[in-house]
Amino acid sequence: MIEVRIQKEIRTYKEKLFFGLTLRQLLCTIIAFAINIPLYWYGRDIVGADTASWIAILIAMPIFLIGYFNYNGMTFEQFLKTVIQQELVYPQKRKYQTANLFEVLIKASKKEEGKKRAIFKTKKGKKESQNS
Numbered sequence: 001m002i003e004v005r006i007q008k009e010i011r012t013y014k015e016k017l018f019f020g021l022t023l024r025q026l027l028c029t030i031i032a033f034a035i036n037i038p039l040y041w042y043g044r045d046i047v048g049a050d051t052a053s054w055i056a057i058l059i060a061m062p063i064f065l066i067g068y069f070n071y072n073g074m075t076f077e078q079f080l081k082t083v084i085q086q087e088l089v090y091p092q093k094r095k096y097q098t099a100n101l102f103e104v105l106i107k108a109s110k111k112e113e114g115k116k117r118a119i120f121k122t123k124k125g126k127k128e129s130q131n132s
Contacts, residue, residue: 028067032060
């Protein structure tokens with residue numbers, strides 16, 4: 001019997017292009033190889049094979065990180081943007097303030113009373129001016 005694999009969560013599905021890699025992963029792999037193979041090939045004569053291999057690894061790591069990184073459905077760029085916003089843009093310490101609804105209602109009722117008194121005073125002043 002032929003079995004077909006179905007993703008448990010449809011949002012996690014990614015179309016595989018070549019060697020089971022997504023387009024993003026494939027492009028980053030090609031870019032990393034295109035940069036690091038010539039770098040190692042020509043650099044080993046200048047700085048030695050061991051040092052050239054470490055240089056190639058250190059240059060390839062960020063490129064592979066960009067291609068293969070996935071955290072909670074976010075790519076590396078989205079994750080980096082989120083971290084920068086959280087650490088630098090938005091404040092770290094958030095002061096927790098409660099709103100006492102009782103005090104809010106008391107202030108609102110005092111404002112209402114003040115408005116009623118002002119209206120009453122203006123009406124009283126108009127009546128006195130009309131009587132004189």
